[in-house]
Amino acid sequence: MSQPLLLNLRNLACGYGDQRIVQNLNLHLNAGDIGCLLGSSGCGKTTTLRAIAGFEPVHEGEIQLAGNVISKAGFTLAPEKRRIGMVFQDYALFPHLTVAQNIAFGIAKHPRQAAVIDEMLDLVKLGGLGGRYPHELSGGQQQRVALARALAPEPQLLLLDEPFSNLDVELRRRLSHEVRDILKQRGTSAILVTHDQEEAFAVSDQVGVFKEGRLEQWDTPYNLYHEPQTPFVASFIGQGYFIRGQMTSVEAVSTELGELRGNRAYRMAAGSSVDVLLRPDDIVHAPDSPLRAVIVGKSFLGASTLYRLQLPTGSQLEAIFTSHVDRQPGEEVGIAVKADHLVVFPVPGSIATQTVQQATGVRRHSGPN
Structure with a gap:
């Protein structure tokens, strides 16, 4: 009550x-x-x-x-x-x-x-x-x-x-x-x-x-x-970062990590450019995955280890693996995305910005120009 x-x-x-x-x-x-x-x-x-x-x-x-x-x-x-x-x-x-x-x-x-x-x-x-x-x-x-x-x-x-x-x-x-x-x-x-x-x-x-x-x-x-309502909240709370993607349907986004599917229908139309929120616990260790990344840094946290990973495109991600996974900088690892709550925001200037208000302060990880 x-x-x-x-x-x-x-x-x-x-x-x-x-x-x-x-x-x-x-x-x-x-x-x-x-x-x-x-x-x-x-x-x-x-x-x-x-x-x-x-x-x-x-x-x-x-x-x-x-x-x-x-x-x-x-x-x-x-x-x-x-x-x-x-x-x-x-x-x-x-x-x-x-x-x-x-x-x-x-x-x-x-x-x-x-x-x-x-x-x-x-x-x-x-x-x-x-x-x-x-x-x-x-x-x-x-x-x-x-x-x-x-x-x-x-x-x-x-x-x-x-x-x-x-x-x-x-x-x-x-x-x-x-x-x-x-x-x-x-x-x-x-x-x-x-x-x-x-x-x-x-x-x-x-x-x-x-x-x-x-x-x-x-x-x-x-x-x-x-469920952050603005990009500022998304980047301010936790260790969030963004990767660029494109809506392929009302519930799926195409990214350099592959097609990511959310747990809802989004308001952005197919073809809209969006920023996809990811957090370190969304990236999991998957040895047999075709998606590969190179470890460029690590911080031991006790029960887990925070890894900084670089994709073939040059984009960098952060991932938390259990401390039983002990890999070293320079090694290549298989990864997968396990984002139960997929959060996306329209990119300023895209067709989606007509329906969703933007906020500044986005922390974005992007590949080379």
Whole structure:
């Protein structure tokens, strides 16, 4: 059963002062879900988060929380009246207060303050450390205190601004899963901002990919990977690359890798030039295949190995083989395409561009001129 709508951004434009960073933004988050704003630096994700928090005004459109307008042009409800919690990138803990006092900061008048503090400490696995000061804690522990402080007042929505960016890779990976478990355990809705795709996919139910102040796609991690709606999302998510092809029917594309068939009918007419999205896991090791490629590079990943392959035309591909296949640069290998979700986009200038809108930012692998 779907949960009720909690956060709704409608035709939102926001920025700093008179400068508009984000334009025509529409997204929604259901109660109990975790959303993520994903993109490179300067794309507008943090600006959007600050507008939701009430730190920045809205130029156009509106922000609704639980059906109530909290921001629109000319009106910004004060941050402290929004029932929104915030975990900052640098944690923003008070250095002169103990862990318990930091957690108590937002619940000064709570009738069960001591019990809530103990509950929060247990929730974030810091039981017995309430009397310590922030400088006596590790970075991961400080992040947990910041999370506990934000959750103590029971906010309707929790905002997390790059919360793991100051931690090492392994700790980031572990804490991202722990934070998701904590939020799901309490049924707390949240919006995470990050530039890290692995982090976004580990934590979130819905992810929004930003590009230059515009939302390219708001979808599940699975759909972003397998069903990207624009070439930018296709190339930004995962290790995607494109090869050129020509539609031979509504469901088949002729490429230098042979005829590739999709799992649906495409809108491009036969004869249209298209870019076909491939990912390393779409190219499999097939020793007896007539399709051959030369290994020009490899990266051992443990359970698998990422190979960079060159076709006879000069085009280069990336492929992930199980680590039991150990081949060396310069060797020739047989390959096959196993793309269950074949994604194609029309090439600018082709007849298909009349029906499908294009986006820039395509990363394309092509053969020699």
